[in-house]
Amino acid sequence: MPKPQKSASDSLLLQADVLVLGGGPSAAWAAVAAAESGAKVVLADKGYLGTSGATAPSNTGTWCVPPGDNRHAVVERRWQRTGELADPRWMLRCVDTAYRNLLRLSEWGYPFPSEDDGRLYIANLRGPDYMRFMRRRVLLAGVTVLDHHPALELLSDGDAIVGAAGVARQIGQDWRVDANAVVLATGGCAFRERILGASGLTGDGYLMAAEAGASLSGMEFTGKYTLAPYGSSLNKGLPFRWASFHREDGTPIVGPTGEPLRNGIGDREEEVARALIDGPVYARLDQAEPALQGWLRQGQPNCFVPYDRAGIDPFGELFPITLRAEGTVRGTGGIDIVSDDCATGVPGLYVAGDAASREIMTGAVSGGGAVNSSWALASGWWAGKGASTHARRRTGKAFRSAVQSLGQAGLRPASSPRADISAGEVIEAVRNEVTPLDKNFFRTGEGLEKSGERLGSVWRDVRDHLQGEGLDRVRTREAASIAAAGRWSVAAALHRTESRGMHRRSDQPGKSAAFAHRLVITGVDAFRIAGAPERLAELVS
Amino acid sequence: MIEIVSATRCVECDICVKVCPANVFDATDNGVPVIARQEDCQTCFLCEIYCPTDALYVAEFAEGPTGITEAQADARQLFGSYARALGWKRGKAGGSEFDPTHRIRVAQ
Numbered sequence A: 001m002p003k004p005q006k007s008a009s010d011s012l013l014l015q016a017d018v019l020v021l022g023g024g025p026s027a028a029w030a031a032v033a034a035a036e037s038g039a040k041v042v043l044a045d046k047g048y049l050g051t052s053g054a055t056a057p058s059n060t061g062t063w064c065v066p067p068g069d070n071r072h073a074v075v076e077r078r079w080q081r082t083g084e085l086a087d088p089r090w091m092l093r094c095v096d097t098a099y100r101n102l103l104r105l106s107e108w109g110y111p112f113p114s115e116d117d118g119r120l121y122i123a124n125l126r127g128p129d130y131m132r133f134m135r136r137r138v139l140l141a142g143v144t145v146l147d148h149h150p151a152l153e154l155l156s157d158g159d160a161i162v163g164a165a166g167v168a169r170q171i172g173q174d175w176r177v178d179a180n181a182v183v184l185a186t187g188g189c190a191f192r193e194r195i196l197g198a199s200g201l202t203g204d205g206y207l208m209a210a211e212a213g214a215s216l217s218g219m220e221f222t223g224k225y226t227l228a229p230y231g232s233s234l235n236k237g238l239p240f241r242w243a244s245f246h247r248e249d250g251t252p253i254v255g256p257t258g259e260p261l262r263n264g265i266g267d268r269e270e271e272v273a274r275a276l277i278d279g280p281v282y283a284r285l286d287q288a289e290p291a292l293q294g295w296l297r298q299g300q301p302n303c304f305v306p307y308d309r310a311g312i313d314p315f316g317e318l319f320p321i322t323l324r325a326e327g328t329v330r331g332t333g334g335i336d337i338v339s340d341d342c343a344t345g346v347p348g349l350y351v352a353g354d355a356a357s358r359e360i361m362t363g364a365v366s367g368g369g370a371v372n373s374s375w376a377l378a379s380g381w382w383a384g385k386g387a388s389t390h391a392r393r394r395t396g397k398a399f400r401s402a403v404q405s406l407g408q409a410g411l412r413p414a415s416s417p418r419a420d421i422s423a424g425e426v427i428e429a430v431r432n433e434v435t436p437l438d439k440n441f442f443r444t445g446e447g448l449e450k451s452g453e454r455l456g457s458v459w460r461d462v463r464d465h466l467q468g469e470g471l472d473r474v475r476t477r478e479a480a481s482i483a484a485a486g487r488w489s490v491a492a493a494l495h496r497t498e499s500r501g502m503h504r505r506s507d508q509p510g511k512s513a514a515f516a517h518r519l520v521i522t523g524v525d526a527f528r529i530a531g532a533p534e535r536l537a538e539l540v541s
Numbered sequence B: 001m002i003e004i005v006s007a008t009r010c011v012e013c014d015i016c017v018k019v020c021p022a023n024v025f026d027a028t029d030n031g032v033p034v035i036a037r038q039e040d041c042q043t044c045f046l047c048e049i050y051c052p053t054d055a056l057y058v059a060e061f062a063e064g065p066t067g068i069t070e071a072q073a074d075a076r077q078l079f080g081s082y083a084r085a086l087g088w089k090r091g092k093a094g095g096s097e098f099d100p101t102h103r104i105r106v107a108q
């Protein structure tokens, strides 16, 4: 285990082969995989490994496909639903690796439930239990875990990423980890929406990666929203599979066939979204039979916490609902992966889970409900292995003293800092463009253009003037990351002049063959958007 | 949001300070932790289930405090109710082996 040292500036200094940033499932799997290959691993999380991230408060279904020839057909069927942007090769290798890791969990003794025939049911992972279990596995693997150690920026020696720096927020001390490779497992960007697990999901990894020269893809696919009891954090759609929906005056909301909606999830979110733009919407889980009511209560207990605490019987009474924005968490955007070991194209920088673009896995549709958690299981593994292989190749190279700190916006403003530009106001301004249903669920070129202009001006203020001191740097950096993610998302959405999956352009309905490819964004302040084929050609040359 | 740290139940173990992913609590020198950054709470209910004495209460409204009092939450037996629903006890995990979610997925 690495020994902490105090440096002259009174900051915590560690050395590792592999540094993992994040504390969700993909970080945990990356840390275990790297440690198993013999690497000395440090994991630094903004929150607490075991409770932080999107999985810990939830109950995640995995995409669990047992080995066998049938899995080609399963992958092919799922691919049909991805808006042609996913890559079946990645999908296949993901289900294989995820399945192996689910088996590993059962070998380690994770308490899976059983089916009626007594076989373990390994396709579902209950968040609090799973992540608490993973914390123990990470510690057993000999990983040094730094809780409440948000990373603020990456470090480079000019050729490769050689670590990261941040602040230990419960101690009020800076930290730096020198490492031969870094895995970004910092999750998605939920644009500060108050949804389960999202307080720390501010897209920090995207900004850090982009500052290092990595690209992003799928950033236009942030049009995913999930139903929740009004005002609650419970963005879990499953119970609404068995619901009816009503307007203020009691009239039912109808589906495309004119029949009242009896299922509010998947494509039907669109009707609810339209109604919510007009006014309040109420739901009742009245399509659930008594047996199902019991399973829902027992299997998804947190879904019922809001009702029980507010004194509502959701099966019998109407209650107000909302659609919660989910940014890239249930969207698909993130850091672009360039090789099978989850490398980013920047030497020494690897990416896993929601921090990575899941376009190769799930294209233009949401990977929530199955694909994302399998992706965390698999990509964490590959990134951990990839990073430790890279670290081994670099062993022996002394850490150069001339290490560059790569953090810009929110840390080192381009011009003089201004106290009147606050993190909170920046985030509010971004939210105004990227969360309202009438701007982001249903999009138009004109609306996106206006949003783009406003976000451009927010970004210029952030870039030039936003700065924090001490612990406040966490907040200014989060605001900068949210501003960058919002700007990329709107720019990519404007670029994609068609509708595909969760990218719904009212002015461009229908898919266009000219856009049957991924859009890759490179750059932070001045960025360019290229189609994936062009980007590949660039990588080859 | 997190609203109540019950001083009568709390044993001052500071587990909540450590496990809250949003760093909402501050430990105090000689007493129960304080809710120092309520606005940062993500309403995930996880502090409740990690607390060994069911001393924490997170209200259902995520956008701001509801003002519920300890007496009201107590009268409605809300302390520890989420932990009980999961099968967690005294801050220890349990109950995932009885999760019937696979039945829901079949029904779906």
Ligand SMILES: Cc1cc2nc3c(=O)[nH]c(=O)nc-3n(C[C@H](O)[C@H](O)[C@H](O)COP(=O)(O)OP(=O)(O)OC[C@H]3O[C@@H](n4cnc5c(N)ncnc54)[C@H](O)[C@@H]3O)c2cc1C
Residues within 6 Å of the ligand: A021, A022, A023, A024, A025, A026, A027, A044, A045, A046, A047, A048, A052, A053, A054, A055, A056, A058, A059, A060, A061, A062, A063, A149, A150, A151, A152, A185, A186, A187, A188, A195, A196, A197, A200, A201, A202, A204, A205, A235, A236, A329, A352, A353, A354, A355, A367, A368, A369, A370, A371, A372, A373, A374, A376
């Ligand atoms: C309510 C809900 C239900 C879901 N249900 C399902 C489901 O049923 N099936 C499914 O497949 N998927 C589901 N998902 C998606 C799934 O939870 C995510 O895909 C998964 O959690 C991603 O894992 P991750 O480790 O990449 O990111 P996360 O679990 O989100 O973890 C990200 C981590 O990064 C840390 N971090 C962020 N910034 C920094 C920083 N600057 N420095 C250090 N650490 C940082 C955070 O603290 C956090 O620990 C659900 C999501 C939600 C919100």
Ligand code: SF4
Residues within 6 Å of the ligand: B005, B006, B009, B010, B011, B012, B013, B014, B015, B016, B017, B032, B033, B050, B051, B052, B053, B054, B055, B056
């Ligand atoms: S976890 Fe519970 S008992 Fe421990 S300090 Fe917090 S409130 Fe008190």
Ligand code: SF4
Residues within 6 Å of the ligand: B001, B002, B019, B020, B021, B022, B023, B024, B040, B041, B042, B043, B044, B045, B046, B047, B048, B058
């Ligand atoms: S509900 Fe979650 S975020 Fe809020 S105080 Fe408890 S653990 Fe922290």
